[in-house]
Amino acid sequence: MAADLTILYRGPLSSCNYACEYCPFAKHHETAAELATDRRALERFTDWVLNDAVGKLAIFFTPWGEALTRRWYHDAFRRLSHADHIQRVVAQTNLSGPLDWLRDTRTDRVALWCTYHPSETSRTGFLTRCKQLQDFGIQHSVGMVGRPQDFDEITVMRAELPPETYLWINAYDSGDGTKFPYSPTERNRLTEIDPYFPTNIVDHPSLGRDCRTGRSVISVDGDGTIRRCHFVRTPIGNIYDPDWQSALTSRPCPNNTCGCHIGYVHMPELGQEAIYGDEILARIPQTRVLEDSTAIPNR
Template sequence: MADEGSLLSVRRIYYRGKLNSCNYTCSYCPFGKKSHRPSTAQDRQAWNRFITAIEQWKGETLQLFVIPYGEALIHRYYREGIVRLAALPHVAGISCQTNLSFLADEWLSELRAIPALRGKIRIWASFHPEMTTVERFAGQLHRLCKEGIQVCAGAVGNPSAKNVLNELRKALSPEIYLFINAMQGLKSPLSDEDVRFFTRLDNLFEYDLHNAPAQWEHCASGRTSCFIDWKGNIFACPRSKVKIGNLYRNQTLDTSLPCRRKVCDCYIAFSNLTNHPLRRVMGEGAFWRIPDRPLITAVFFDVDGTLTDTQGRVPESYADTLRYMAESVPLYLATSLSVEQARRKLGKALFGLFKGGVFADGGLLLYGNGQHLCLPVELPSDINEESVRITAHSYQGQIYKYSILIRDKERREECLSRFEENSCRIFYRPPLIAVTHRQAGKKRGVLQICEKLSLPLGQVLVVGNSLHDCEMMAAVHHSCAVVNSEPLLKERARYTLNPDRLPAFFRFRK
């Protein structure tokens, strides 16, 4: 392995040619104001020179990303060059930013002779509502995706385009990640409602909205990744103005030169920060902006605040996603609610999508194969009084949870003391007291179901919203806090995603 400071230690390269024009004329884009020039000889020559240098590469296995100033894939020489690079054994993958205005079928036809290369090619597709339709853009993307090319889609967060961006999200397959870039040059900041809207479309929007402080000591740029322009000049990343080498003149990088920027103000820049949360959420796919999508063979959902909104209802987008997921992966609940309460909250149809789960904080386990485990609970004899409203939750004749409503504060405190003497497990939210068996617990329940059904913990996803869920989420490899979760839970969870965005970040067993 090459030493740091050697060009051969680089594993990821961004390339930008001399091309600086586009066939689109979007009002918000500087490249759209430049007409497409028929003469591309200099850009083509630079591109071929870069390809030759990569063919002769003697260093680490490479990932390559073409990030043109304009639209590259309408030019055949770019498409042919990408295929040529993808065919190299030391190139693990190659991506290109594009507006998808090229003919997907034409490129797929060009790839037909070497279908294995499609698995190496990725597409970062940008949607421009002024220049194309949702139907055409989504159709192109799905066509490429169907043929084994990994894709992501993105758009500028223009408040005036909210309706069409919402249509785009609905038109795209749930498995395609749609990102929203914060719009630059707005006369006034985004409203809170705009931010909430764009965050619903892209749960990672907050990172693009606020960017990140530059941290040279935590940056992979200029060390294991770099940006190369059409002259072969090397920079830490596309936002850095400090030249640290040249691809065609030497094999060393001057890593002593910091980029001098105070903020990483674009995705490509801050995705190279090794301590950025994106690295945890996207994995190695952060380079492409395409999530790694680890395999998941079972999902556990909390209910209140996770599957339901502030009004206690399940949003339609969540319901659609649950139906979609249930076709590929077994779903389970992990809730403090009883079976009856969960069925009432979710509705009979949605509740029927779940194989079973952990109910009453582990007081009852339904394994989904007709088997169950009930931890029976009893109340002290002196609790049953007229001033106390008691609801018993039972399964096949066994009581596994009591819900006790006590309006009088002094009486509540007396009852709490009695429950503690009996070593019951108590969940207290005045004026309600929930009582379950002392051994009940969401974590214990999730682990028991996984053991009983031979579900590997490394392929189990748990989704919750409160610190009450933290213990069970820590018991599995893939933990997810919904966007409106308690801040501390989001810090501890591996992912922060809403239920309707899960298919874009996880691969479910087919």
């Protein structure tokens, strides 16, 4: 069942235990006070979701850093997953933190978007953690950044993952906001592994186009400020205001383009909902689109 409202939560957490060279958010180490601020913000948000939000909800944690190494996010997952009105609880993660806490969640409501960074961890260790998720019954996708130096590792990872686990590939951005100019040969090689890779290397025209963000999908920060998505900074309300629902309305996109999966996936004209279905937040396709446009069950 689809949620009435999807909330992309991004609190003040901005630290990561990895230091990927292409990621600007992997270089900051937060103080104890900063971490305490993030914890208080998350606990307030979780209480609001459980006690004051209305309708069927899906929650997607998209931190500027790694959240699942912090136990307060484990606590939030447990509490949220057991609430009757929560359809899905999802997080982006590098999968480096402990996993046993997931046993205490409603595993049928939890899913993870897992990114493998070969410069930061071993393939064997990452695959072991994926096997744990499988054993726990946690739905998940696995992804990598399409850096040219990692092409061979991407190929090996695809071969070693279970066939039913989707391996997505993100376009490489060296840090200046420009996506890597893949050659036709490179593009074809990566598309053989991820049939949806061509969608991710395009900055999709979005100005004035319809998008579910701001209507049935919103971004919320640690102060409760509502924005339509992570990529439009104009506030439209605050979840802690009594009339917060008045912020939910259709709005054409004000940006020229949208090039991030967690943004463009909500543009109806791109047909992403038909691909991902109820697993749209965890980036798990429910169909595969072949060259003849025939949809078949995901392998």
